[in-house]
Amino acid sequence: MSEDQKKQLEQQLWNIANTLRGKMNADEFRDYILGFIFYKYLSEKMFRYADSILKQDGIKYKDIKENTTKGKEYIEAIKEESLSKLGYFLKPSELFSEVAKRGNGDKQGDKHFILEDLQKILNNIQLSTMGTESEDDFDNLFEDLDLTSTKLGRTESAKNELIAKVLQHLDKIDFQLDNAELDVLGDAYEYLIGQFASGAGKKAGEFYTPQEVSKVLAKLVTTGKTKLKSVYDPTCGSGSLLLRVAREVKEVSNFYGQELNRTTYNLARMNMILHDVHYRKFDIRQEDTLEHPQHIDKKFEAIVANPPFSAQWSANPLFMSDDRFSQYGKLAPASKADFAFVQHMIFHLAENGTMSIVLPHGALFRSGTEQHIRKYLIEDRNYLDAVIGLPANIFYGTNIPTCILVFKKCRENPNDILFINSAEYFERGTQNILRSSDIDKLITTYRGRLEIDKYSYLASLQEIAKNEYNLNIPRYVNTYEEEESIDIATVSKQIKNLEKEMKKTDEQLKNLCIELKIDTPF
Numbered sequence: 001m002s003e004d005q006k007k008q009l010e011q012q013l014w015n016i017a018n019t020l021r022g023k024m025n026a027d028e029f030r031d032y033i034l035g036f037i038f039y040k041y042l043s044e045k046m047f048r049y050a051d052s053i054l055k056q057d058g059i060k061y062k063d064i065k066e067n068t069t070k071g072k073e074y075i076e077a078i079k080e081e082s083l084s085k086l087g088y089f090l091k092p093s094e095l096f097s098e099v100a101k102r103g104n105g106d107k108q109g110d111k112h113f114i115l116e117d118l119q120k121i122l123n124n125i126q127l128s129t130m131g132t133e134s135e136d137d138f139d140n141l142f143e144d145l146d147l148t149s150t151k152l153g154r155t156e157s158a159k160n161e162l163i164a165k166v167l168q169h170l171d172k173i174d175f176q177l178d179n180a181e182l183d184v185l186g187d188a189y190e191y192l193i194g195q196f197a198s199g200a201g202k203k204a205g206e207f208y209t210p211q212e213v214s215k216v217l218a219k220l221v222t223t224g225k226t227k228l229k230s231v232y233d234p235t236c237g238s239g240s241l242l243l244r245v246a247r248e249v250k251e252v253s254n255f256y257g258q259e260l261n262r263t264t265y266n267l268a269r270m271n272m273i274l275h276d277v278h279y280r281k282f283d284i285r286q287e288d289t290l291e292h293p294q295h296i297d298k299k300f301e302a303i304v305a306n307p308p309f310s311a312q313w314s315a316n317p318l319f320m321s322d323d324r325f326s327q328y329g330k331l332a333p334a335s336k337a338d339f340a341f342v343q344h345m346i347f348h349l350a351e352n353g354t355m356s357i358v359l360p361h362g363a364l365f366r367s368g369t370e371q372h373i374r375k376y377l378i379e380d381r382n383y384l385d386a387v388i389g390l391p392a393n394i395f396y397g398t399n400i401p402t403c404i405l406v407f408k409k410c411r412e413n414p415n416d417i418l419f420i421n422s423a424e425y426f427e428r429g430t431q432n433i434l435r436s437s438d439i440d441k442l443i444t445t446y447r448g449r450l451e452i453d454k455y456s457y458l459a460s461l462q463e464i465a466k467n468e469y470n471l472n473i474p475r476y477v478n479t480y481e482e483e484e485s486i487d488i489a490t491v492s493k494q495i496k497n498l499e500k501e502m503k504k505t506d507e508q509l510k511n512l513c514i515e516l517k518i519d520t521p522f
Contacts, residue, residue: 087134
Protein backbone atom coordinates (compact mmCIF):
# COMPACT_ATOMS: atom_id res chain seq x y z
CA MET A 1 0.00 0.00 0.00
CA SER A 2 1.43 3.34 -1.04
CA GLU A 3 1.60 6.35 1.28
CA ASP A 4 -1.18 8.04 -0.75
CA GLN A 5 -3.43 4.97 -0.44
CA LYS A 6 -2.76 4.86 3.30
CA LYS A 7 -3.71 8.52 3.71
CA GLN A 8 -6.81 7.96 1.60
CA LEU A 9 -7.89 5.08 3.87
CA GLU A 10 -7.25 7.15 6.99
CA GLN A 11 -9.33 10.00 5.58
CA GLN A 12 -12.15 7.58 4.68
CA LEU A 13 -12.27 6.26 8.24
CA TRP A 14 -12.15 9.75 9.72
CA ASN A 15 -15.04 10.80 7.48
CA ILE A 16 -17.06 7.78 8.64
CA ALA A 17 -16.24 8.65 12.24
CA ASN A 18 -17.55 12.16 11.68
CA THR A 19 -20.84 10.68 10.45
CA LEU A 20 -21.39 9.65 14.05
CA ARG A 21 -20.25 12.88 15.58
CA GLY A 22 -23.53 14.80 15.89
CA LYS A 23 -23.84 16.05 19.45
CA MET A 24 -21.24 13.64 20.85
CA ASN A 25 -17.86 14.61 22.20
CA ALA A 26 -14.65 12.98 20.95
CA ASP A 27 -14.67 10.33 23.70
CA GLU A 28 -18.16 9.15 22.81
CA PHE A 29 -18.02 8.85 19.04
CA ARG A 30 -14.53 7.33 19.38
CA ASP A 31 -16.05 4.39 21.25
CA TYR A 32 -18.62 3.77 18.51
CA ILE A 33 -16.37 3.95 15.45
CA LEU A 34 -13.53 1.96 17.01
CA GLY A 35 -16.04 -0.62 18.28
CA PHE A 36 -17.57 -1.06 14.82
CA ILE A 37 -14.14 -1.33 13.17
CA PHE A 38 -13.24 -4.00 15.72
CA TYR A 39 -16.46 -5.90 14.99
CA LYS A 40 -15.67 -5.77 11.25
CA TYR A 41 -12.17 -7.08 11.94
CA LEU A 42 -13.47 -10.02 14.03
CA SER A 43 -15.97 -10.87 11.29
CA GLU A 44 -13.38 -10.86 8.52
CA LYS A 45 -10.99 -12.99 10.57
CA MET A 46 -13.86 -15.37 11.29
CA PHE A 47 -15.05 -16.01 7.75
CA ARG A 48 -11.51 -16.20 6.37
CA TYR A 49 -10.60 -18.83 8.98
CA ALA A 50 -13.86 -20.72 8.45
CA ASP A 51 -13.40 -20.67 4.64
CA SER A 52 -9.94 -22.18 5.05
CA ILE A 53 -11.47 -25.07 7.05
CA LEU A 54 -14.31 -25.55 4.55
CA LYS A 55 -12.08 -25.35 1.46
CA GLN A 56 -11.80 -29.13 1.18
CA ASP A 57 -15.61 -29.35 1.16
CA GLY A 58 -15.84 -26.78 -1.63
CA ILE A 59 -18.19 -24.42 0.22
CA LYS A 60 -18.05 -20.91 1.70
CA TYR A 61 -18.89 -20.07 5.30
CA LYS A 62 -21.44 -17.41 4.30
CA ASP A 63 -23.33 -19.99 2.16
CA ILE A 64 -24.02 -22.35 5.06
CA LYS A 65 -27.73 -22.72 5.86
CA GLU A 66 -27.72 -22.36 9.63
CA ASN A 67 -31.06 -24.05 10.29
CA THR A 68 -30.39 -27.27 8.39
CA THR A 69 -29.00 -30.38 10.05
CA LYS A 70 -25.90 -30.30 7.85
CA GLY A 71 -25.46 -26.58 8.47
CA LYS A 72 -25.62 -27.03 12.24
CA GLU A 73 -22.99 -29.77 12.05
CA TYR A 74 -20.67 -27.50 10.07
CA ILE A 75 -21.19 -24.60 12.45
CA GLU A 76 -20.58 -26.68 15.57
CA ALA A 77 -17.34 -28.09 14.14
CA ILE A 78 -16.12 -24.66 13.05
CA LYS A 79 -17.07 -23.14 16.42
CA GLU A 80 -14.84 -25.60 18.26
CA GLU A 81 -11.90 -24.87 15.98
CA SER A 82 -12.50 -21.11 16.04
CA LEU A 83 -12.63 -20.84 19.83
CA SER A 84 -9.27 -22.58 20.06
CA LYS A 85 -7.59 -20.67 17.24
CA LEU A 86 -9.25 -17.22 17.29
CA GLY A 87 -10.69 -17.18 20.81
CA TYR A 88 -14.26 -16.27 19.72
CA PHE A 89 -17.01 -17.34 17.32
CA LEU A 90 -19.56 -15.75 14.95
CA LYS A 91 -22.28 -17.51 12.94
CA PRO A 92 -22.55 -16.69 9.21
CA SER A 93 -25.65 -14.52 9.88
CA GLU A 94 -23.73 -12.61 12.57
CA LEU A 95 -20.93 -11.46 10.27
CA PHE A 96 -20.46 -7.70 9.79
CA SER A 97 -21.17 -7.73 6.05
CA GLU A 98 -24.42 -9.66 6.53
CA VAL A 99 -25.68 -7.22 9.18
CA ALA A 100 -24.67 -4.26 6.99
CA LYS A 101 -26.67 -5.74 4.08
CA ARG A 102 -29.75 -6.27 6.24
CA GLY A 103 -29.58 -2.71 7.53
CA ASN A 104 -29.20 -1.15 4.09
CA GLY A 105 -31.50 -3.34 2.01
CA ASP A 106 -31.52 -7.02 1.06
CA LYS A 107 -31.97 -8.41 -2.44
CA GLN A 108 -35.57 -7.22 -2.46
CA GLY A 109 -34.45 -3.76 -1.36
CA ASP A 110 -36.10 -4.07 2.05
CA LYS A 111 -34.25 -2.39 4.90
CA HIS A 112 -34.39 -4.17 8.24
CA PHE A 113 -34.30 -2.88 11.79
CA ILE A 114 -30.88 -4.12 12.96
CA LEU A 115 -30.21 -2.45 16.33
CA GLU A 116 -31.53 -5.28 18.51
CA ASP A 117 -29.92 -7.86 16.25
CA LEU A 118 -26.58 -6.03 16.36
CA GLN A 119 -26.63 -5.68 20.15
CA LYS A 120 -27.36 -9.39 20.47
CA ILE A 121 -24.49 -10.27 18.12
CA LEU A 122 -22.00 -8.15 20.09
CA ASN A 123 -23.16 -9.89 23.27
CA ASN A 124 -22.85 -13.28 21.56
CA ILE A 125 -19.19 -12.63 20.74
CA GLN A 126 -18.49 -12.35 24.45
CA LEU A 127 -20.79 -15.26 25.35
CA SER A 128 -19.02 -17.51 22.83
CA THR A 129 -15.83 -17.21 24.91
CA MET A 130 -17.39 -18.22 28.24
CA GLY A 131 -15.43 -21.02 29.87
CA THR A 132 -12.54 -20.74 27.39
CA GLU A 133 -8.98 -19.42 27.69
CA SER A 134 -9.96 -16.17 25.95
CA GLU A 135 -12.86 -15.32 28.30
CA ASP A 136 -10.99 -12.57 30.17
CA ASP A 137 -9.76 -10.99 26.94
CA PHE A 138 -13.29 -10.60 25.53
CA ASP A 139 -15.17 -9.91 28.77
CA ASN A 140 -17.48 -6.86 28.33
CA LEU A 141 -15.38 -5.72 25.39
CA PHE A 142 -18.30 -3.91 23.74
CA GLU A 143 -19.81 -2.41 26.89
CA ASP A 144 -19.09 1.18 25.76
CA LEU A 145 -20.95 0.68 22.49
CA ASP A 146 -24.42 1.76 23.66
CA LEU A 147 -26.89 1.32 20.79
CA THR A 148 -29.76 2.67 22.91
CA SER A 149 -28.18 6.10 23.44
CA THR A 150 -30.32 9.09 22.42
CA LYS A 151 -27.14 10.68 21.06
CA LEU A 152 -27.48 8.33 18.09
CA GLY A 153 -30.92 9.77 17.33
CA ARG A 154 -34.16 10.85 18.95
CA THR A 155 -36.13 7.87 17.64
CA GLU A 156 -35.32 4.20 17.20
CA SER A 157 -35.74 4.65 13.46
CA ALA A 158 -33.21 7.50 13.40
CA LYS A 159 -30.70 5.48 15.43
CA ASN A 160 -31.14 2.49 13.15
CA GLU A 161 -30.66 4.61 10.01
CA LEU A 162 -27.46 6.17 11.34
CA ILE A 163 -25.89 2.86 12.43
CA ALA A 164 -26.87 1.17 9.16
CA LYS A 165 -25.24 4.02 7.24
CA VAL A 166 -21.98 3.70 9.23
CA LEU A 167 -21.88 -0.08 8.74
CA GLN A 168 -22.50 0.36 5.01
CA HIS A 169 -19.56 2.76 4.65
CA LEU A 170 -17.25 0.53 6.67
CA ASP A 171 -18.29 -2.57 4.74
CA LYS A 172 -16.91 -1.05 1.53
CA ILE A 173 -13.40 -0.70 2.96
CA ASP A 174 -10.90 -3.49 2.33
CA PHE A 175 -8.52 -3.90 5.28
CA GLN A 176 -6.42 -6.41 3.28
CA LEU A 177 -6.24 -8.98 6.08
CA ASP A 178 -4.94 -11.57 3.62
CA ASN A 179 -1.73 -9.57 3.11
CA ALA A 180 0.57 -10.72 5.91
CA GLU A 181 3.15 -8.07 5.02
CA LEU A 182 0.77 -5.19 5.76
CA ASP A 183 -0.97 -4.08 8.93
CA VAL A 184 -3.46 -1.81 7.19
CA LEU A 185 -6.13 -2.07 9.86
CA GLY A 186 -3.68 -1.76 12.74
CA ASP A 187 -2.15 1.38 11.24
CA ALA A 188 -5.59 2.86 10.55
CA TYR A 189 -6.70 2.13 14.09
CA GLU A 190 -3.60 3.85 15.47
CA TYR A 191 -4.30 6.83 13.23
CA LEU A 192 -7.85 7.14 14.56
CA ILE A 193 -6.75 6.82 18.19
CA GLY A 194 -4.23 9.61 17.56
CA GLN A 195 -6.90 11.78 15.92
CA PHE A 196 -9.25 11.31 18.85
CA ALA A 197 -6.42 12.08 21.27
CA SER A 198 -5.63 15.35 19.51
CA GLY A 199 -9.23 16.46 19.99
CA ALA A 200 -9.74 15.13 23.49
CA GLY A 201 -7.91 17.90 25.37
CA LYS A 202 -6.69 17.06 28.85
CA LYS A 203 -8.24 13.58 28.81
CA ALA A 204 -6.06 12.49 25.88
CA GLY A 205 -3.04 11.85 28.08
CA GLU A 206 -5.04 9.19 29.89
CA PHE A 207 -5.01 6.83 26.93
CA TYR A 208 -2.42 7.86 24.33
CA THR A 209 1.29 8.62 24.14
CA PRO A 210 2.31 10.55 20.99
CA GLN A 211 3.86 8.15 18.47
CA GLU A 212 7.19 9.99 18.39
CA VAL A 213 7.63 9.62 22.17
CA SER A 214 6.49 5.99 21.99
CA LYS A 215 9.16 5.37 19.38
CA VAL A 216 11.87 6.82 21.64
CA LEU A 217 10.78 4.75 24.66
CA ALA A 218 10.59 1.59 22.52
CA LYS A 219 14.02 2.10 20.96
CA LEU A 220 15.57 2.70 24.38
CA VAL A 221 14.33 -0.58 25.90
CA THR A 222 15.13 -2.67 22.81
CA THR A 223 18.72 -1.48 22.49
CA GLY A 224 20.88 -4.55 21.81
CA LYS A 225 17.85 -6.88 21.56
CA THR A 226 16.21 -8.61 18.59
CA LYS A 227 13.72 -10.68 20.61
CA LEU A 228 11.94 -10.03 23.89
CA LYS A 229 10.42 -12.60 26.22
CA SER A 230 8.11 -10.01 27.69
CA VAL A 231 7.18 -6.33 27.65
CA TYR A 232 5.13 -4.58 30.35
CA ASP A 233 3.37 -1.24 30.66
CA PRO A 234 1.86 -0.57 34.12
CA THR A 235 -0.23 2.36 32.79
CA CYS A 236 -0.89 0.99 29.32
CA GLY A 237 -3.73 3.26 28.13
CA SER A 238 -4.76 2.16 24.63
CA GLY A 239 -1.83 -0.31 24.45
CA SER A 240 -0.10 1.64 21.68
CA LEU A 241 3.19 1.86 23.57
CA LEU A 242 3.34 -1.92 24.03
CA LEU A 243 2.69 -2.41 20.33
CA ARG A 244 5.35 0.15 19.44
CA VAL A 245 7.95 -1.91 21.31
CA ALA A 246 7.01 -4.92 19.18
CA ARG A 247 7.87 -2.96 16.02
CA GLU A 248 11.47 -2.51 17.17
CA VAL A 249 12.27 -6.24 17.46
CA LYS A 250 11.60 -9.40 15.48
CA GLU A 251 9.47 -11.00 18.17
CA VAL A 252 7.81 -10.33 21.52
CA SER A 253 6.66 -13.51 23.25
CA ASN A 254 4.23 -11.90 25.71
CA PHE A 255 2.60 -8.52 26.34
CA TYR A 256 1.48 -7.41 29.81
CA GLY A 257 -0.34 -4.27 30.87
CA GLN A 258 -2.55 -2.70 33.49
CA GLU A 259 -4.99 0.18 33.08
CA LEU A 260 -7.26 1.93 35.58
CA ASN A 261 -9.86 3.45 33.22
CA ARG A 262 -12.42 0.85 32.14
CA THR A 263 -13.12 2.31 28.69
CA THR A 264 -9.41 2.65 27.94
CA TYR A 265 -8.83 -0.91 29.18
CA ASN A 266 -11.36 -2.12 26.60
CA LEU A 267 -9.61 -0.05 23.94
CA ALA A 268 -6.25 -1.64 24.82
CA ARG A 269 -7.60 -5.19 24.44
CA MET A 270 -9.20 -4.31 21.10
CA ASN A 271 -5.95 -2.72 19.96
CA MET A 272 -3.99 -5.88 20.79
CA ILE A 273 -6.37 -8.15 18.89
CA LEU A 274 -6.57 -5.76 15.92
CA HIS A 275 -2.78 -5.87 15.62
CA ASP A 276 -3.03 -9.66 15.37
CA VAL A 277 -1.58 -10.32 18.83
CA HIS A 278 -2.98 -13.74 19.76
CA TYR A 279 -5.15 -13.77 22.88
CA ARG A 280 -2.72 -16.20 24.54
CA LYS A 281 0.13 -13.69 24.09
CA PHE A 282 -1.31 -10.72 25.94
CA ASP A 283 -2.52 -10.20 29.48
CA ILE A 284 -4.12 -6.78 30.03
CA ARG A 285 -5.75 -6.18 33.44
CA GLN A 286 -8.02 -3.42 34.74
CA GLU A 287 -7.15 -2.01 38.19
CA ASP A 288 -5.16 0.68 39.97
CA THR A 289 -1.52 -0.31 39.39
CA LEU A 290 -0.06 1.16 42.58
CA GLU A 291 -2.87 0.19 44.94
CA HIS A 292 -3.80 -3.17 43.41
CA PRO A 293 -1.00 -4.56 41.19
CA GLN A 294 -2.13 -7.49 39.02
CA HIS A 295 1.16 -9.05 37.86
CA ILE A 296 2.97 -9.03 41.19
CA ASP A 297 4.68 -12.41 40.66
CA LYS A 298 6.25 -11.54 37.29
CA LYS A 299 9.52 -9.98 36.07
CA PHE A 300 9.76 -8.40 32.63
CA GLU A 301 12.59 -7.97 30.12
CA ALA A 302 11.34 -4.60 28.88
CA ILE A 303 9.17 -2.08 30.73
CA VAL A 304 7.81 1.17 29.29
CA ALA A 305 5.44 3.71 30.79
CA ASN A 306 3.97 7.17 30.46
CA PRO A 307 2.16 7.40 33.82
CA PRO A 308 -0.16 10.28 34.71
CA PHE A 309 2.12 13.15 35.72
CA SER A 310 2.29 13.88 39.47
CA ALA A 311 -0.83 11.84 40.17
CA GLN A 312 -2.13 11.37 43.68
CA TRP A 313 -1.98 8.02 45.44
CA SER A 314 -2.69 6.82 48.97
CA ALA A 315 0.96 6.49 50.14
CA ASN A 316 -0.53 4.23 52.81
CA PRO A 317 2.06 3.39 55.52
CA LEU A 318 1.12 -0.26 55.05
CA PHE A 319 3.03 -0.11 51.75
CA MET A 320 6.24 0.03 53.78
CA SER A 321 5.90 -3.76 54.09
CA ASP A 322 5.22 -4.10 50.33
CA ASP A 323 8.24 -5.58 48.50
CA ARG A 324 7.94 -2.89 45.83
CA PHE A 325 8.65 -0.09 48.31
CA SER A 326 10.04 -1.53 51.55
CA GLN A 327 13.76 -1.42 50.71
CA TYR A 328 13.73 2.35 50.06
CA GLY A 329 12.82 3.32 53.60
CA LYS A 330 10.42 6.01 52.35
CA LEU A 331 7.34 6.25 50.13
CA ALA A 332 6.79 8.74 47.34
CA PRO A 333 4.62 11.65 48.54
CA ALA A 334 0.84 11.19 48.34
CA SER A 335 0.54 14.29 46.14
CA LYS A 336 3.08 13.06 43.57
CA ALA A 337 3.15 9.37 42.64
CA ASP A 338 5.92 9.73 40.02
CA PHE A 339 8.54 7.79 41.98
CA ALA A 340 5.97 5.28 43.23
CA PHE A 341 5.61 4.24 39.59
CA VAL A 342 9.40 4.09 39.25
CA GLN A 343 9.63 1.85 42.33
CA HIS A 344 6.83 -0.38 41.04
CA MET A 345 8.55 -0.79 37.69
CA ILE A 346 11.98 -1.42 39.23
CA PHE A 347 10.44 -4.25 41.26
CA HIS A 348 9.11 -5.88 38.07
CA LEU A 349 12.30 -5.39 36.02
CA ALA A 350 14.22 -8.57 35.17
CA GLU A 351 17.97 -8.69 35.86
CA ASN A 352 18.70 -8.47 32.12
CA GLY A 353 15.95 -5.93 31.47
CA THR A 354 15.66 -2.24 30.60
CA MET A 355 12.92 0.18 31.57
CA SER A 356 12.13 3.69 30.34
CA ILE A 357 9.60 5.99 31.96
CA VAL A 358 8.33 9.49 31.15
CA LEU A 359 8.16 11.85 34.13
CA PRO A 360 7.56 15.56 34.69
CA HIS A 361 10.80 17.54 34.83
CA GLY A 362 10.31 18.28 38.55
CA ALA A 363 10.96 14.63 39.39
CA LEU A 364 14.64 15.27 38.60
CA PHE A 365 15.24 17.81 41.36
CA ARG A 366 12.40 17.88 43.91
CA SER A 367 13.69 17.45 47.46
CA GLY A 368 12.36 15.43 50.41
CA THR A 369 11.39 11.81 49.95
CA GLU A 370 11.88 11.98 46.18
CA GLN A 371 15.49 13.06 46.67
CA HIS A 372 15.89 10.17 49.13
CA ILE A 373 14.56 7.69 46.53
CA ARG A 374 16.82 9.10 43.80
CA LYS A 375 19.82 8.72 46.09
CA TYR A 376 18.95 5.11 46.88
CA LEU A 377 18.50 4.21 43.20
CA ILE A 378 21.87 5.77 42.29
CA GLU A 379 24.11 5.29 45.32
CA ASP A 380 22.83 1.99 46.74
CA ARG A 381 21.51 0.22 43.63
CA ASN A 382 23.26 2.00 40.72
CA TYR A 383 20.27 1.33 38.45
CA LEU A 384 19.94 4.72 36.69
CA ASP A 385 21.46 4.54 33.20
CA ALA A 386 20.36 7.76 31.50
CA VAL A 387 18.43 11.01 31.97
CA ILE A 388 16.89 12.52 28.83
CA GLY A 389 15.26 15.94 28.62
CA LEU A 390 12.34 16.29 26.21
CA PRO A 391 10.81 19.44 24.70
CA ALA A 392 7.84 21.14 26.33
CA ASN A 393 4.35 20.80 24.83
CA ILE A 394 4.77 17.42 23.14
CA PHE A 395 2.11 15.58 25.17
CA TYR A 396 -1.64 15.86 24.80
CA GLY A 397 -3.30 17.84 27.56
CA THR A 398 -0.21 19.47 29.07
CA ASN A 399 2.58 21.77 27.89
CA ILE A 400 5.03 21.12 30.75
CA PRO A 401 8.60 19.99 29.97
CA THR A 402 9.19 16.29 30.57
CA CYS A 403 12.04 13.81 30.81
CA ILE A 404 12.76 10.13 30.33
CA LEU A 405 14.62 8.06 32.91
CA VAL A 406 16.25 4.82 31.75
CA PHE A 407 17.00 2.11 34.32
CA LYS A 408 18.92 -1.18 34.18
CA LYS A 409 19.72 -3.59 36.97
CA CYS A 410 22.89 -4.82 35.27
CA ARG A 411 24.46 -1.77 33.65
CA GLU A 412 27.22 -2.11 31.07
CA ASN A 413 28.57 1.31 32.15
CA PRO A 414 28.28 1.38 35.96
CA ASN A 415 30.62 4.34 36.58
CA ASP A 416 28.63 7.13 34.96
CA ILE A 417 25.14 8.26 33.96
CA LEU A 418 24.38 9.71 30.54
CA PHE A 419 22.57 13.05 30.40
CA ILE A 420 20.96 14.12 27.11
CA ASN A 421 19.36 17.51 26.56
CA SER A 422 17.06 17.17 23.56
CA ALA A 423 14.69 19.87 24.80
CA GLU A 424 15.58 22.25 21.96
CA TYR A 425 15.33 19.70 19.15
CA PHE A 426 11.77 19.60 17.82
CA GLU A 427 9.38 21.01 15.24
CA ARG A 428 7.28 23.83 16.66
CA GLY A 429 3.50 23.77 16.28
CA THR A 430 0.25 23.90 18.22
CA GLN A 431 1.65 20.74 19.75
CA ASN A 432 5.39 20.36 19.30
CA ILE A 433 6.65 17.14 17.72
CA LEU A 434 9.93 15.23 17.62
CA ARG A 435 11.16 14.89 14.05
CA SER A 436 12.80 11.71 12.76
CA SER A 437 16.17 13.47 12.82
CA ASP A 438 15.62 14.44 16.48
CA ILE A 439 14.80 10.84 17.42
CA ASP A 440 17.79 9.48 15.48
CA LYS A 441 20.17 11.93 17.19
CA LEU A 442 18.81 11.04 20.63
CA ILE A 443 18.95 7.26 20.14
CA THR A 444 22.40 7.34 18.48
CA THR A 445 23.71 9.38 21.40
CA TYR A 446 22.21 6.98 23.95
CA ARG A 447 23.40 3.78 22.26
CA GLY A 448 26.90 5.12 21.70
CA ARG A 449 27.00 6.93 25.08
CA LEU A 450 28.38 9.90 23.18
CA GLU A 451 29.38 13.21 24.67
CA ILE A 452 28.31 16.04 22.37
CA ASP A 453 28.94 19.67 23.19
CA LYS A 454 25.80 21.36 24.56
CA TYR A 455 23.78 18.15 23.96
CA SER A 456 25.02 15.27 26.12
CA TYR A 457 27.37 14.57 29.01
CA LEU A 458 28.61 11.55 30.97
CA ALA A 459 28.42 12.43 34.66
CA SER A 460 30.35 10.36 37.18
CA LEU A 461 28.53 9.01 40.22
CA GLN A 462 30.80 11.18 42.37
CA GLU A 463 29.71 14.32 40.51
CA ILE A 464 26.06 13.44 41.00
CA ALA A 465 26.66 12.80 44.70
CA LYS A 466 28.28 16.26 45.00
CA ASN A 467 25.11 17.70 43.50
CA GLU A 468 23.13 15.90 46.22
CA TYR A 469 21.41 13.69 43.63
CA ASN A 470 19.84 16.62 41.89
CA LEU A 471 19.44 15.40 38.29
CA ASN A 472 18.40 18.71 36.72
CA ILE A 473 19.92 18.45 33.24
CA PRO A 474 21.42 22.00 32.98
CA ARG A 475 23.68 21.08 35.94
CA TYR A 476 25.41 18.56 33.68
CA VAL A 477 24.85 19.63 30.06
CA ASN A 478 26.13 23.16 29.52
CA THR A 479 23.88 24.81 26.95
CA TYR A 480 25.25 28.33 27.49
CA GLU A 481 25.91 30.14 24.23
CA GLU A 482 28.74 32.66 24.63
CA GLU A 483 27.76 36.05 23.29
CA GLU A 484 29.99 37.83 20.79
CA SER A 485 32.50 40.09 22.57
CA ILE A 486 32.10 43.86 22.20
CA ASP A 487 35.05 46.19 21.54
CA ILE A 488 34.22 49.17 23.80
CA ALA A 489 36.85 51.44 22.19
CA THR A 490 35.39 50.86 18.74
CA VAL A 491 31.87 51.51 20.00
CA SER A 492 33.02 54.76 21.66
CA LYS A 493 34.64 55.94 18.41
CA GLN A 494 31.44 55.06 16.47
CA ILE A 495 29.36 57.15 18.90
CA LYS A 496 31.72 60.18 18.50
CA ASN A 497 31.51 59.92 14.71
CA LEU A 498 27.72 59.67 14.96
CA GLU A 499 27.59 62.84 17.07
CA LYS A 500 29.67 64.72 14.45
CA GLU A 501 27.29 63.57 11.71
CA MET A 502 24.29 64.72 13.77
CA LYS A 503 25.81 68.21 14.32
CA LYS A 504 26.48 68.55 10.59
CA THR A 505 22.86 67.53 9.81
CA ASP A 506 21.51 70.02 12.39
CA GLU A 507 23.54 72.88 10.79
CA GLN A 508 22.23 71.99 7.34
CA LEU A 509 18.65 71.96 8.64
CA LYS A 510 19.17 75.37 10.40
CA ASN A 511 20.47 77.00 7.18
CA LEU A 512 17.54 75.58 5.22
CA CYS A 513 15.04 77.10 7.69
CA ILE A 514 16.77 80.55 7.46
CA GLU A 515 16.62 80.38 3.69
CA LEU A 516 12.89 79.56 3.84
CA LYS A 517 12.39 82.31 6.47
CA ILE A 518 10.81 79.94 9.02
CA ASP A 519 11.65 79.25 12.65
CA THR A 520 14.30 76.63 13.27
CA PRO A 521 13.28 73.64 15.40
CA PHE A 522 16.17 74.29 17.78
